[in-house]
Every structure is written in structure tokens, then in C-alpha cells.
Amino acid sequence: MKRDAAGMERHGLVLRLKPGARAEYERLHAAVWPGVLATIERSGIRNYSIFVKTLDDERDWLFAYFEYTGSDFAADMARMAQDETTRRWWAVCEPLQEPIAARANGEWWARMQEVFHHDGPS
């Protein structure tokens, strides 16, 4: 996570799906509940993408990228975790997921370290 001159933080995160969960995960994420998206927006998150790939362990891995434009990520995430619709969404998604052992305390999606960034011409 690094913050650019305009105050935007980039986040990269990783999580694993349980065996056999990919189709259901894709189905859910093709139509994320509007209330979940509204809370994401209210939390200062934009340009949010999730990618999936089967790696050599034959497990499906999720990688997420988003940009955070707020000023207190921990506070915004704590507020997000209070949202009732978001909590119901997580209760649907989390049984499909198996977080990595090497995540930090309190993490579900494990934060990755940014090692390179280049914006290019705007």
C-alpha cells in the first residue's frame, strides 16, 4: 500500500477459494448486491477489481486491487463492518473462501506489498 501525490492509496490483496467454490463465487460477483456496492463507495474505495486464477496447486486464487481515496482506512473499514447488508454479504461469501495462514492479525484478505508502480501519461 502506497499513497500517491493526490492522497490515493493502492491496495493489493490475496485470498484462496475453497475447492469447488469458484462457480458460485463468480455467480455472486456478477451481481453484487447494490447495498454492498454503495457501502464500498461510501468507504472511499474506487476502481475495485477481483481476478481469479487456478495456480499449480490446483486451487483457485483471488487477487483484489482497489484504490482508497479516504483519509483513515482503518476507520472506514470498521464502519463498513458495521453495515448490515455488508455483513450479510460477507456471511454468504466467506464460507466459499479459505484465507492464507500468513495473513496479518485481523485480516481476511491478506494485504500484499507493493513493489512497483508506474502511472504513465495521464
Place this chain on the structure above:
Amino acid sequence: MKRDAAGMERHGLVLRLKPGARAEYERLHAAVWPGVLATIERSGIRNYSIFVKTLDDERDWLFAYFEYTGSDFAADMARMAQDETTRRWWAVCEPLQEPIAARANGEWWARMQEVFHHDGPS
């Protein structure tokens, strides 16, 4: 990879580092050669980030995200592969990397499937 209304494609890619290669990879990517960055820009790539995380297999995994604003990605990548500086850069980086078996024909970094995207307010 999906293209948005403005014609921008999002790309998510995954690659693994060889054991012990992370420090050198980070060192190189803290100061990518200007000629490499110039070729990236000429190729229509912007907002390019690379993240690293040690997963439960104790290997260091790389996750890349970038946005492509051109009109022919295959042609732009073929032209990038002709750039002498880029080729020298790849010759330095590739010995640090071990691509996954499940990559597509011709890939080094393996393309992932986008399963979710939300932009939020602009």
C-alpha cells in the same frame, strides 16, 4: 480482462519468484530503467502496479495490475518485445521468476480472469 465504456482494458497477472529472489526483485523494481518505463508508456499501459506476498507454500508470488488504453494489445506487446532496452530488462528479471504451469501458450506472466469490477464515484 474487460474493456470499459472508455475503451480501457484491465489486466491482472500472476507469476512466482524463485526461492531467494525477492530481495533482488524488489531492488530492481525500486528503480526500473527509464527506457523500460518509456516503452511501457508507449505501449498504452498506465496505472501499473506489482504486489508481492509470501503464500502458504512459502513462495513469493507476484500479482500485477495495469490498465491498457490502446486498441491492439497483441500488437503493442509484440512491439514492446522488439525494444532492445526492454529485452535487456527481461533478461535481468526472468532468471528471478518461475512462471506457473497453468499459463496460456506464449505467456510468461499468466493472465487472470476478472470476476468483479466496480468503479465507484469519479
